[in-house]
Amino acid sequence: MAKAYERIADDLRRRIRAGEWSPGERLPAETKLVEDFRKSLPTVRQALGVLQAEGLIEKQHGRGNVVRKARRPVTRTNERHQWEKGRARQTLEERQQTGATERDTGLSVSDLVFSAEFKEIEADDDLAQAFDVPVGTRLLERVYRTRYREEEAPFNVSRSRLLYETAAANPELLDESKEPWPGGTQNQLHTVGIEVDRVIERVTARPPTIEETEELGLTAGVAVMVLRKTSIDTDGRVVEVADVTLPGDRTVLEFTTPLTRWDA
Amino acid sequence: MAKAYERIADDLRRRIRAGEWSPGERLPAETKLVEDFRKSLPTVRQALGVLQAEGLIEKQHGRGNVVRKARRPVTRTNERHQWEKGRARQTLEERQQTGATERDTGLSVSDLVFSAEFKEIEADDDLAQAFDVPVGTRLLERVYRTRYREEEAPFNVSRSRLLYETAAANPELLDESKEPWPGGTQNQLHTVGIEVDRVIERVTARPPTIEETEELGLTAGVAVMVLRKTSIDTDGRVVEVADVTLPGDRTVLEFTTPLTRWDA
Known part of the structure; x- marks a missing residue:
């Protein structure tokens, strides 16, 4: 059976979703919830902690637990890579219609506000190992932020790196003003003769840093997922290494693994 | 360039790994680190927070920041499913040799301590939806915990459910004393005529609950990943729904997505 705090969280979640309190409204005071649910204050607080971590409520100084305006949820599937x-090989017109973020969020191009910042960096130990190149090798780092027009915080922050020499084979790839690039990184790589063979994603989780909390509009009690995406070309070379930070309260990563059939 | 707190964290991490302080030893006091690094106390604390989230150090009441004994890391790849x-169709002898946890941790069967608890439950809203069955349908819930013999906390806690009627077709599948079952769930399903076609994993992150903190041996500042694994058989039916809670300080989830070749 569910624990007491889970039952309280389930009940409050259901009532928030049903609209009993609107975004910006306060939940009953903790002492009132203790009375209503006939449970201890720590149990009630644990239930509220669950709803905070889910981004449903926010503890505001001097106001108590306030229902948050639901942020646009994101489901990022590994099917996006295929x-x-x-x-990557479609016409410009076809590529311009929609991108991976639209796919993940169900929003259209006009709902999204996009930013890209490019800079040249040198590979540190970690990136040198990831690309299998010497420390100090020149890389092009592209930082991407995409947000819903009606929200302030981006869905995530992505730091994508290409080998500088690879990108420089097509000078347009060095120019941040060409972003958002129709067709994304796989089309960019295609313009310099690279075909991606597989994508490896490594995921872990941790509390956000102070900067991430600010940048991603996180409330207390929200964790982030950190995803390192490594793209490998058909010659077995690492061609892109991206680190993506995704808020745990609004993001689901979904990975489908097809299995070969026994009768095959 | 890296931020000040990142440079401090990098420096301390390197020195911990190099053995400058042994597990159980204290780092220099925060005020001393402020002097050494010539940075503010908030910056030093942010750096220490990074190392806490990584599980490298632990803040002990009255003792300060103490180096933790490294816990066995786990890399859980989606290649485990194939x-x-x-x-699943190998001989008992072959199946007995090693399991998925050994693969993920690099440990051998004799290094691991395994526990399984079975109980019959009724599908709540969430599980009824996941299995596409009516609320109240009988399920077999199996809770698995596997730990490294030299550690107290399990690598993760996994709650796996099968449809009760499916499991009951082979009464041995209802018997927790038959666990660890050589060959795991895919072999168990094979004994009742089921072949898994694909596995869908949905991952998110949040702070741990109080119970998870205790059960998984987490220190302050560690987040957990929550993974829902759904196995679908060759007839398109959901045959297993498992919820796995994995500590962010010791777990990497790795997913490889192969792409079809353009010349294929």
């Missing part, structure tokens, strides 16, 4: 690969 | 499928 989909992007399919689009 | 590997388990391959083993």
Whole structure:
């Protein structure tokens, strides 16, 4: 059976979703919840902690627990990679219609505000190992932020690096003003003769740093997922290393692993 | 360039790994670190927070920041599913040799301590939806905990459910004393005529609950990943729904997505 705090969280979650309190409204005081649920204050606080971690409520200084305006949820599937690969060789017109973020969020191009910042960096120990190149090798780092027009914080922050020499083979790839690039990174790589063979994603979780809390609009009690995406080309070379930070209260990463059939 | 707190964290991490302080030893006091690094106390604390989230140090009441004994790290790859499928039809002797946890941790069967608890439950809203069955349908819930013999906390806690009627077709599948079952769930399903076609994993992150902190041996500042694994058989039916809670300080989830070749 569910624990007491889970039952309280389930009950409050259901009532928030049903609209009993609107965004910006306060939940009953903790002491009132203790009375209503006939449970201890620590149990009630644990239930509220669950709803805070889910981003449903926010503890505001001097106001108590306030219902948050739901942020646009994101489901990021690994099927996006094959989909992007399919689009990499389509016409500009086809590529311009929609991108992976639209796919993940169900929003359209006009709902999204996009930013890209490019800079040249040198590979540190970690990136040198990831690309299998000497420390100090020149890389092009591209930092991407995409947000919903009606929200302040981006869905995530992505730091994507290409080998500088690879990108420089097509000078347009060095120019941040060409972003958002129709067809994304797989099309960019295609313009310099690279075909991606597989994508490896490594995921872990931790509390956000102070900067991430600010940048991603996180409330207390929200964790982040940190995803390192490594793209490997058909010659077995690492061609892109991206680190993506995704808020735990609004993001689900979904990975489908097809298995070969026994009768095959 | 890296931020000040990142440079401090990098420096301390390197020195901990190099053995400058042994597990159980204290780092220099925060005021001393402020002097050494010539940075503010908030910056030093932010750096220490990074190392806490990584599980490298632990803040002990009255003792300060103490180096932790490194816990066995786990890399859980999605390749485990195809590997388990391959083993599902092998002989008992072959299946007995090693399991998925050994693969993820690099440990051998004799290094691991395993526990399984079975109980019959009724599908709540969430599980009814996940299995596409009516609320109240009988399920077999199996809770698995595997730990390294030299550690107290398990690597993760996994709650796996099968449809009760499916499991009951082989009464041995209802018996927790038969666990650890050589060949795991895919072999168990094979004994009742089920072949898994694909596995869908949905991952998110949040701070741990109080129970999870205790059960998984977490220190302050560690987040957990919550993974829902759904196994779908060759007829498109959901045959297993498992919820796995994994500590962010010791677990990497790795997913490889192969892409079809353009010349194929």
